[in-house]
Amino acid sequence: MSYLRTTWNNSVLLHPPGFYIIGFQTLPLISIYFIFLAFVYAVTVLFNGLVIYVIVFNSALRTPKFLAVVNLAIIDLILSTCIIPSMIKIFLVKDNFIPFNLCLVQMYTYYTFVSLESCALAILAYDRLVAICFPMQQNSVNTLKSMSFIVAVTWSLFIGIVAFAVGIITWLSFCRSLTVFSYFCDYSPVYRLSCNDYSVHFYTASLLSILLLVLPFLFIVMTYISIIITVFNMKSVVRRIKTLSTCVEHVILVGIFYLPLFIIYIYGFYFGGIHPDHRVLCLSLASCVAPCLNPIVYSLKTKEIKVRFKAIVRKQKIWAIKAISI
Numbered sequence: 001m002s003y004l005r006t007t008w009n010n011s012v013l014l015h016p017p018g019f020y021i022i023g024f025q026t027l028p029l030i031s032i033y034f035i036f037l038a039f040v041y042a043v044t045v046l047f048n049g050l051v052i053y054v055i056v057f058n059s060a061l062r063t064p065k066f067l068a069v070v071n072l073a074i075i076d077l078i079l080s081t082c083i084i085p086s087m088i089k090i091f092l093v094k095d096n097f098i099p100f101n102l103c104l105v106q107m108y109t110y111y112t113f114v115s116l117e118s119c120a121l122a123i124l125a126y127d128r129l130v131a132i133c134f135p136m137q138q139n140s141v142n143t144l145k146s147m148s149f150i151v152a153v154t155w156s157l158f159i160g161i162v163a164f165a166v167g168i169i170t171w172l173s174f175c176r177s178l179t180v181f182s183y184f185c186d187y188s189p190v191y192r193l194s195c196n197d198y199s200v201h202f203y204t205a206s207l208l209s210i211l212l213l214v215l216p217f218l219f220i221v222m223t224y225i226s227i228i229i230t231v232f233n234m235k236s237v238v239r240r241i242k243t244l245s246t247c248v249e250h251v252i253l254v255g256i257f258y259l260p261l262f263i264i265y266i267y268g269f270y271f272g273g274i275h276p277d278h279r280v281l282c283l284s285l286a287s288c289v290a291p292c293l294n295p296i297v298y299s300l301k302t303k304e305i306k307v308r309f310k311a312i313v314r315k316q317k318i319w320a321i322k323a324i325s326i
Contacts, residue, residue, distance in 0.1 A: 020096050020179045021090045047296055052074065055069060077291070082113065115211065118257070
């Protein structure tokens with residue numbers, strides 16, 4: 001395999017034509033898992049597409065809350081499209097080679113939209129915080145304009161941060177193994193294959209982990225502490241239950257996204273590590289299943305979306321009856 005020679009700061013850099021993705025080496029019946037992922041991807045595209053369609057084309061749902069929901073649906077759609085078709089190609093079709101530049105594109109897209117997924121959940125928590133803790137100021141504080149600004153800032157921030165993190169991969173030379181033990185062109189497994197100093201990349205990955213998971217999760221936790229304090233200061237038990245019920249779907253989404261990740265890292269920390277294939281399997285499930293379940297949870301738990309879904313189904317039935325009668 002011939003390496004591509006480039007120069008940077010008068011140094012010669014060796015960039016390989018590509019990498020080989022080799023996760024899931026010892027797991028039995030792994031092909032069934034990827035057939036399952038194909039089903040997950042189809043459901044993800046269908047339901048996220050429906051959520052986007054229902055909210056965008058209904059003026060009654062053009063509110064800050066549903067802008068945040070659309071933001072999450074778009075992120076879920078792009079994240080799934082970035083990762084699942086590639087996994088099926090690599091592990092089911094057995095074509096595990098990925099060109100160097102395409103590797104960087106996948107790495108950039110994945111980490112950008114995982115970061116945005118985490119932020120989208122924090123934005124939804126902010127929406128609940130304002131609605132419950134500051135109901136009198138809700139219409140003036142949490143407006144469609146302010147929510148649009150928050151969404152735009154998070155997109156701009158993570159697009160820039162991840163672009164820098166992925167860009168510095170090109171500073172490295174690769175003269176060791178070209179096999180990446182993961183389920184996609186993963187950041188840390190790739191930079192660890194380099195034959196020169198990658199300490200900058202290690203610290204960048206650590207900073208990304210904090211921005212990606214810890215800070216949004218801490219914000220969500222503090223948000224719900226404030227919400228719980230406000231709820232238990234309410235005198236009416238019925239009002240408490242009704243208020244908390246508006247947070248159920250968001251809590252479910254937070255659990256689906258964060259819980260598998262924290263279980264993996266806590267297990268690895270306290271029990272001396274986890275089998276690499278099991279770790280890759282759990283991480284891939286967390287990345288692929290959450291975008292599938294998010295729109296289903298919202299469609300089942302949010303009254304406005306359920307009403308619109310039913311209206312679309314009724315309209316489709318009427319069209320089908322008219323087509324048959326013709």
